[in-house]
Amino acid sequence: MGMFERDTEIYRNRDALRGDYQPDELVGRDSELERYKTALQPVINGEQPNNIFLYGKTGVGKTAGTRYLLDHLVDDAAQYDDIDLTVKMLNCDGLSSSYQIATRLVNKFRDDANQISTTGYPRATVYDMLWDALDSCGGTVLIVLDEVDHVNDDSILYQLPRARANGSLSEAKIGIIGISNNFSFRDNLSPKVKSSLCEEELQFPAYDAQELIEILQQRATVAFHEDVIDEGVIELCAAYGAKDAGDARQSLDLLMKTGDLARDQDTDVITDDLVRQAREALERGRIREGISGLTQHGHLVLYALLTLEQQGQTPVRSRDVRPRYTKFAEQIGVDPLVPRRMRDHLGELSMLGIITSVERNEGRRGGTYREYSLDMDISMVLTALEETVESVGVHESVADLVSQETTLTEYT
Ligand code: ADP
Ligand code: MG
Numbered sequence: 022m023g024m025f026e027r028d029t030e031i032y033r034n035r036d037a038l039r040g041d042y043q044p045d046e047l048v049g050r051d052s053e054l055e056r057y058k059t060a061l062q063p064v065i066n067g068e069q070p071n072n073i074f075l076y077g078k079t080g081v082g083k084t085a086g087t088r089y090l091l092d093h094l095v096d097d098a099a100q101y102d103d104i105d106l107t108v109k110m111l112n113c114d115g116l117s118s119s120y121q122i123a124t125r126l127v128n129k130f131r132d133d134a135n136q137i138s139t140t141g142y143p144r145a146t147v148y149d150m151l152w153d154a155l156d157s158c159g160g161t162v163l164i165v166l167d168e169v170d171h172v173n174d175d176s177i178l179y180q181l182p183r184a185r186a187n188g189s190l191s192e193a194k195i196g197i198i199g200i201s202n203n204f205s206f207r208d209n210l211s212p213k214v215k216s217s218l219c220e221e222e223l224q225f226p227a228y229d230a231q232e233l234i235e236i237l238q239q240r241a242t243v244a245f246h247e248d249v250i251d252e253g254v255i256e257l258c259a260a261y262g263a264k265d266a267g268d269a270r271q272s273l274d275l276l277m278k279t280g281d282l283a284r285d286q287d288t289d290v291i292t293d294d295l296v297r298q299a300r301e302a303l304e305r306g307r308i309r310e311g312i313s314g315l316t317q318h319g320h321l322v323l324y325a326l327l328t329l330e331q332q333g334q335t336p337v338r339s340r341d342v343r344p345r346y347t348k349f350a351e352q353i354g355v356d357p358l359v360p361r362r363m364r365d366h367l368g369e370l371s372m373l374g375i376i377t378s379v380e381r382n383e384g385r386r387g388g389t390y391r392e393y394s395l396d397m398d399i400s401m402v403l404t405a406l407e408e409t410v411e412s413v414g415v416h417e418s419v420a421d422l423v424s425q426e427t428t429l430t431e432y433t
Contacts, residue, residue: 030246031284031291037243038277040270047089048239049232050082053225057090060221064094064161067104070196072182072218077225079202080268084167086225087200091163098161105160112167119177123147126164130154148180152189159192170203175214182217227267233259236269237276245280250291254279257296278303305401311373312405315366318358320409321349322366324416326376327395327402331418336379336392339364349413367393375402 036042047054057075064070077083091108098106109129116122124139127150131137137150155162164181172178181197184190199218201207207219228236237255258279262272278299283291312323325345329337343360350357357363370393371378377396380389395402400422403410410416415423 030289031249031280032244033246034243035277035280037240038273038280040273042240043085043088044239046239047082047086048235049228050086050225053223054086054090057086057223060223061090061094064106064163064196065098065101065104067101067161069185069194070161070163071221072197072199073221073223074199074201074207074219075223075225076201076204076207078227078266078268080266080270080272081225081227082269083200083202083225087165087167087198091165094163106163107158107160108163108165110165110167113171114168116171117173119172119174119180120144120147122166122172122177123151127151127154130158144176148189152184155184155195156190156192160194162193162195163198164195165198165200167200168202169199170201170206175210178210178214178218228263228269229267230256230259230263233262233267233269233272237272240273241276244276245291249283249289251293253293254291254296257293261296261300275299275303304397305404308375308397308401309405311375312402315369317355317409318350318363319366319369320406321353321355321413322346322363323370323375323402324406324409324413325349326367326370326393327399327406328416328418330395331399331422335394336377337394338390338392339367342367342393352414353412367391371396 057073060071060073075083075087088110091110095106095108098104109126111122111125111129113122116125121139123144124137124142124147127147128136128139131154137147142150166172166178169178178197178199180189181195184195185193197218207215207222210218234255237258241250241255255276258272258275261275262268265271275296279291279295282295282299282302283289286295288295312320315323322342325342326335326337328345329335329342334341339360343357343363346363347357358366367376367378370376375395375397376393378391378393380391382389399419403419403422410419410423
């Protein structure tokens with residue numbers, strides 16, 4: 022027998038739970054997809070396509086829905102001799118300028134041997150190459166700019182929709198589909214871009230628990246062997262998903278993590294209890310990530326609040342966090358921030374969901390103030406703050422937890 026053996030007890034096809042898996046059918050998006058389909062109808066009619074702007078939070082099916090409809094559109098367009106449809110999808114994550122988008126688009130029309138360098142040309146040259154590429158492609162061209170909110174300047178969003186009117190294009194009829202996770206992106210577009218890019222606006226709302234159940238059920242059938250999943254598991258994943266953000270990706274991640282735990286633990290049924298364990302593990306990862314992105318002062322403020330929480334002194338006002346924070350800062354030889362800046366860090370921590378902040382009234386004097394407490398499991402946060410704890414020193418209030426944590430990490 023080899024050293025590695027295949028695990029096949031739980032999963033039939035684990036990849037079906039991944040975010041990039043494209044399901045054959047979408048569930049629970051009928052009215053949104055119907056509207057989207059209407060917006061794409063001019064393509065089949067052989068008319069100049071609409072520019073479409075689609076927005077909605079992450080994980081609500083924007084990419085999957087777009088792929089699904091465009092696949093059908095390409096198939097159906099092939100039935101008509103007078104339509105020559107080309108679709109190019111570009112994800113703008115990691116691309117921050119119109120220049121970068123334009124070079125990537127040019128390369129999508131060129132074969133491997135003729136790719137252009139993504140730096141070094143004047144911008145006008147790259148745009149000219151893009152118009153040439155589009156015109157030699159000809160016909161109807163749909164350009165999908167997914168996660169377009171990563172782009173910091175809107176030049177390309179202005180140029181592309183107007184290329185034909187400006188005489189830059191003579192052959193190709195182009196349509197732009199912009200997709201954004203970020204609602205404010207649209208509002209921040211300049212009026213001239215907004216009016217051309219957002220001819221048709223579509224919004225995908227968050228999923229409710231029932232819709233998430235349908236999505237998870239559909240994927241679970243592909244991903245897991247029959248009878249592996251206990252009753253109630255899908256419902257629980259969906260309930261968490263609906264409570265968190267109505268995000269299908271997050272719910273699928275939870276189901277996958279649950280399946281992985283079952284596999285690691287060598288059990289052949291997936292239970293509610295595993296869902297809870299998986300959720301805690303994912304949560305821990307999220308906290309660790311959030312905390313590792315903070316600055317040193319953010320870490321010190323959090324450590325101070327954590328020790329106060331452990332001593333039962335929360336909810337606590339900013340001015341009462343301050344002495345401990347100052348002490349911690351001095352212990353590692355950094356200048357404490359002024360109260361106002363320290364309070365900004367408390368604000369950031371509550372935005373990240375690591376702590377909670379509640380507004381209170383001052384009473385007769387009429388002012389308001391905020392009180393803070395930790396919103397996460399203390400030992401989880403403590404683990405994420407490991408380096409800070411090491412440099413500042415172990416505060417007496419958490420001494421027990423720290424030694425326990427150390428032994429825990431030694432054995433995992
Ligand atoms: P977005 O682009 O809005 O961030 P995605 O389209 O990537 O979200 O969807 C996230 C995950 O959820 C993907 O795996 C996708 O296949 C799945 N998904 C989203 N909506 C549906 C749906 N209505 N039916 C089936 N699967 C869906
Ligand atoms: Mg997407």
